[in-house]
């Protein structure tokens with residue numbers, strides 16, 4: 001273990017993961033502890049995590065944070081090493097031989113499952129796969145979904161990601177063409193026959209996780225009608241008035257759901273379906289192909305602010321050809337670091353990683369890995385700033401850090417034939433993406449295969 005002094009050599013920090021959590025921690029730290037040197041690693045040659053591969057293509061304004069991240073990367077005290085997977089190409093142990101501290105901010109790369117029979121049938125996929133596919137994540141380029149032989153899709157889950165998916169499935173293709181959605185996704189979506197999307201949740205309208213902005217957008221897609229059991233919505237809103245009246249965002253959301261959609265003539269629809277828990281995926285006869293979904297019908301029990309869905313023992317089936325599950329992302333453990341698999345996060349106190357009750361010297365976490373896979377970019381920023389402040393406090397208080405031996409990572413890269421991608425390299429890749437996009441009349445056309453990205457360099 002070592003102790004860092006303000007006047008000595010710079011504090012060397014390794015950041016694992018280049019999403020908002022990694023960048024915002026770097027941003028704050030470079031300001032608050034100027035004698036810092038940061039090396040940021042990402043498994044992909046492209047930085048920015050879910051800002052590139054999660055945020056919907058028709059939400060370009062959300063992606064403006066990339067320019068804040070660019071400014072961080074322009075700092076002389078910052079270096080980017082893309083195309084390097086920590087835990088595979090380089091271990092955490094090897095990193096600890098090189099840095100005074102390590103920040104783990106590698107997000108959530110796995111899915112929560114429904115754990116019901118038939119979940120592996122062709123036509124069922126997770127939100128992560130579908131979103132990664134339309135956003136050009138190299139792991140999902142070859143993903144397939146039979147959108148051309150069904151008119152009905154079910155999205156399980158009632159959060160904003162579920163609405164992103166419903167919107168992408170129902171938005172007129174010419175609107176999507178103007179976004180940075182991948183060309184192959186456009187081609188598949190242009191052949192899609194899906195006209196009806198059911199967005200399904202276990203509980204009622206008052207318990208949904210959508211936010212008003214997304215619901216408003218969903219309600220105003222041209223040619224798309226909103227369906228729901230409006231009597232049930234009104235009844236639930238009336239019964240829950242005591243909590244709705246104290247919560248302005250919830251009040252706004254409820255009034256949107258109650259008002260419904262202005263579209264009168266529509267050949268497409270989205271349905272908010274409440275009180276349904278999927279229990280089985282139904283298959284076509286003699287085919288490993290989705291034919292429908294079976295739900296158990298629920299009722300709500302418990303106090304208004306903590307309503308639980310209780311199965312009634314009654315069931316219902318619905319025909320559909322595609323089922324997309326949007327029930328949550330999940331972080332994965334990394335070798336040598338404690339992991340709370342029940343909560344799906346690294347145990348920590350204000351970002352300092354804990355082993356039981358003990359603090360691990362020089363080990364920190366931020367973002368979805370720190371607090372679980374929920375929250376938007378702004379909440380990730382707040383949380384990253386909290387971790388950066390913890391690091392600064394530890395430095396000010398002379399808390400022990402790691403004890404780097406000064407090993408040479410460059411040697412390891414050479415020995416293991418790893419080709420790290422610098423931020424300058426990334427800007428060349430990005431320039432090529434902008435150029436391809438310009439030819440197609442869209443903001444950018446993403447490279448979706450790692451070899452194509454590296455071929456630019």
Ligand SMILES: Cc1cc2nc3c(=O)[nH]c(=O)nc-3n(C[C@H](O)[C@H](O)[C@H](O)COP(=O)(O)OP(=O)(O)OC[C@H]3O[C@@H](n4cnc5c(N)ncnc54)[C@H](O)[C@@H]3O)c2cc1C
Nearest residue numbers: 017019020021042043049050054086106107367368376377
């Ligand atoms: C589909 C979707 C849509 C969203 N839309 C919005 C939106 O419109 N507005 C909004 O505010 N928020 C949105 N969010 C939330 C937002 O994306 C998150 O709050 C934020 O990205 C979390 O940041 P993070 O840095 O913790 O994780 P991530 O953004 O996931 O970044 C993690 C990074 O770590 C890298 N990595 C993973 N494993 C390793 C490893 N072993 N070694 C090296 N690198 C690794 C990954 O490649 C990735 O770049 C959305 C989320 C999703 C899933």
